[in-house]
């Protein structure tokens with residue numbers, strides 16, 4: 493018998509209530525029944541993003557909303573700054589390049605967070621920079637960036653907006669859009685929102701909407717102005733992903749029921765349990781200081797190939813996690829604890845990692861990591 497476990501940083505597991513909702517017969521998107529669902533979804537999204545602004549919904553993976561964030565706010569030849577400390581920072585840079593935005597890179601060592609003072613210095617030197625692009629959680633390294641501090645800096649620059657990729661962050665870790673004065677926040681369905689891949693989201697501040705008014709970069713499907721106009725009438729410009737939106741309605745209901753505060757506390761507890769377990773096994777964390785509660789990146793022990801850890805977990809333990817990418821390939825493995833994840837998942841995952849490391853010849857005292865995880869779970873409260 494095979495039973496599969498998914499603890500990858502996207503896609504993530506989906507609660508049965510959401511799966512069932514998405515299995516309901518398709519309704520027509522121009523019918524009042526759909527409009528009513530969308531109306532509720534709009535409110536739920538505002539709660540999740542912690543904003544009074546509308547949250548736009550697109551039928552795409554998260555990258556679609558990232559691309560839209562660039563093409564709707566900027567003009568060809570505009571200057572931007574990209575925080576690049578991993579794979580997804582690179583993505584911002586690549587999108588800017590594709591559209592003729594002159595992005596200068598603020599390189600960050602993988603596993604480290606950006607020092608906000610560097611952003612302050614860069615913007616002070618060149619106030620003509622129109623946008624700062626960053627991740628909130630850089631999924632390829634497990635690092636948490638200091639978004640609140642960065643936002644304080646950018647919000648003092650009237651000609652610059654802060655664009656935050658919250659794709660693997662939103663719904664797992666605090667990111668109050670309005671309170672922190674974030675200008676654009678993008679998200680994707682397949683992470684802490686407990687949905688399949690296929691929906692992308694973007695919310696914009698008043699300042700960002702002013703940029704939209706002046707933007708001349710080409711756009712068609714990802715036209716934020718057009719989508720906003722439709723959304724405020726509980727509609728979308730094009731055929732929406734109806735089943736996913738129905739799942740979204742259910743997921744937002746669950747999020748509201750648990751409450752953001754409790755959700756963030758749950759993620760913090762599971763993340764701490766995972767981190768302590770890895771440390772107890774003698775492993776290092778790839779992000780030793782600025783770690784995100786959405787996922788834990790552990791450095792594979794000397795002589796152990798991180799990719800093999802991932803492969804054995806998948807092939808022999810039916811557990812899918814993620815390996816390292818690019819310069820971190822083979823060096824790390826990443827266990828996600830975002831969305832529909834609970835303490836039993838973590839205990840199971842740590843146990844499977846222990847067995848895998850032992851199979852790979854690493855001296856593990858079986859149960860040591862599990863014990864450390866359980867100590868955290870008992871201490872923090874189950």
Ligand SMILES: Cc1ncc(COP(=O)(O)O)c(C=O)c1O
Nearest residue numbers: 553554555580631657659660680
């Ligand atoms: C931080 C971050 N940004 C962007 C993306 C890209 O999202 P998608 O694959 O949904 O286009 C991901 C996906 O893993 C991510 O984790």
